[in-house]
Amino acid sequence: MHQSVLLHESLDGLLIKPDGVYVDGTFGRGGHSRAILEKLGPKGRLIAIDKDLAAIAHANATFKDDTRFQIIQGTFASLKSMMMDLNLVGKIDGILLDLGVSSPQLDDPDRGFSFNHDGPLDMRMDTTRGITAAEFVNESSIAEMSRVFKEYGEERFAKRIATAIATERVIEPFTTTAKLSEVVKAANPRWEKHKHPATRVFQAIRIYVNQELTDLSTCLQDCIEVLAKSGRLAVISFHSLEDRIVKQFMRKESLGEQPPRGVPIRAVDIKRHFQSVGKAIKPSDEEVAVNVRSRSAVLRIGEKIA
Numbered sequence: 001m002h003q004s005v006l007l008h009e010s011l012d013g014l015l016i017k018p019d020g021v022y023v024d025g026t027f028g029r030g031g032h033s034r035a036i037l038e039k040l041g042p043k044g045r046l047i048a049i050d051k052d053l054a055a056i057a058h059a060n061a062t063f064k065d066d067t068r069f070q071i072i073q074g075t076f077a078s079l080k081s082m083m084m085d086l087n088l089v090g091k092i093d094g095i096l097l098d099l100g101v102s103s104p105q106l107d108d109p110d111r112g113f114s115f116n117h118d119g120p121l122d123m124r125m126d127t128t129r130g131i132t133a134a135e136f137v138n139e140s141s142i143a144e145m146s147r148v149f150k151e152y153g154e155e156r157f158a159k160r161i162a163t164a165i166a167t168e169r170v171i172e173p174f175t176t177t178a179k180l181s182e183v184v185k186a187a188n189p190r191w192e193k194h195k196h197p198a199t200r201v202f203q204a205i206r207i208y209v210n211q212e213l214t215d216l217s218t219c220l221q222d223c224i225e226v227l228a229k230s231g232r233l234a235v236i237s238f239h240s241l242e243d244r245i246v247k248q249f250m251r252k253e254s255l256g257e258q259p260p261r262g263v264p265i266r267a268v269d270i271k272r273h274f275q276s277v278g279k280a281i282k283p284s285d286e287e288v289a290v291n292v293r294s295r296s297a298v299l300r301i302g303e304k305i306a
Contacts, residue, residue: 005098009299010032010096010098013281014094022095024046024047026076027055037063047072048072049072059071083226090227093232094227096234099236120176121174156190161188165184180201216242220246224274232304233304235299235300250300281300
């Protein structure tokens with residue numbers, strides 16, 4: 001069963017108003033959306049977004065009778081254009097982004113996200129478009145695979161693993177998660193304690209196939225324009241690459257429009273549109289004990305101030 005991570009902390013950070021308009025940019029299986037709707041009054045509104053067709057079907061089945069709710073299929077990188085279509089740019093009171101892969105996605109072998117379950121090597125959030133994980137490992141050069149494993153998985157043995165994959169695919173193309181996991185495992189000379197040796201490679205391929213970091217950077221920039229004044233942004237990250245992007249974005253935007261070096265200007269005269277709120281929040285020991293997948297989560301909150 002999917003358990004929403006940092007649920008109460010993220011909702012507290014959004015400062016939900018009963019008549020507010022909110023966006024759940026990563027619907028997943030609707031845990032955060034359900035909690036937001038419970039805090040909204042009859043005039044409140046929630047727009048949810050998800051790439052995953054299974055998530056869309058779940059949303060339509062679960063919230064079909066709630067007129068305050070609507071779901072849009074697509075990437076949150078298109079947040080601005082979606083809100084333009086709804087005439088809601090500058091009118092959103094809060095945006096939530098939960099960047100983790102949902103438990104149903106990980107646990108469904110047919111989706112190909114997990115090295116623990118054998119299934120087709122796919123990994124796409126939106127199964128109607130983009131290249132599959134199988135196409136990536138079967139067609140990419142050693143250099144490209146090595147770059148992706150190192151950049152998106154922070155894998156120390158990226159080139160060694162990429163070479164092993166390229167060697168094996170000549171004999172037989174990769175079609176399943178088990179086969180890829182087996183080859184990566186054999187090529188990884190030094191396993192990290194309590195971590196499967198294919199973890200970083202599978203993460204890297206998933207991020208690459210779904211353009212996760214590019215989409216995140218695009219979405220964050222759009223959030224400031226889409227939010228109303230005093231609107232809140234809450235982002236839950238699950239690995240250092242995501243969290244670094246969120247942290248740097250909030251820091252940069254909190255500093256405001258910096259003048260050229262050497263130009264004297266008072267701090268009070270610098271235009272600022274956004275500010276970070278509080279420190280990064282991590283799950284409690286109690287939450288981690290109940291849901292081990294929450295252990296790497298980090299929540300950051302920001303607010304539009306002008």
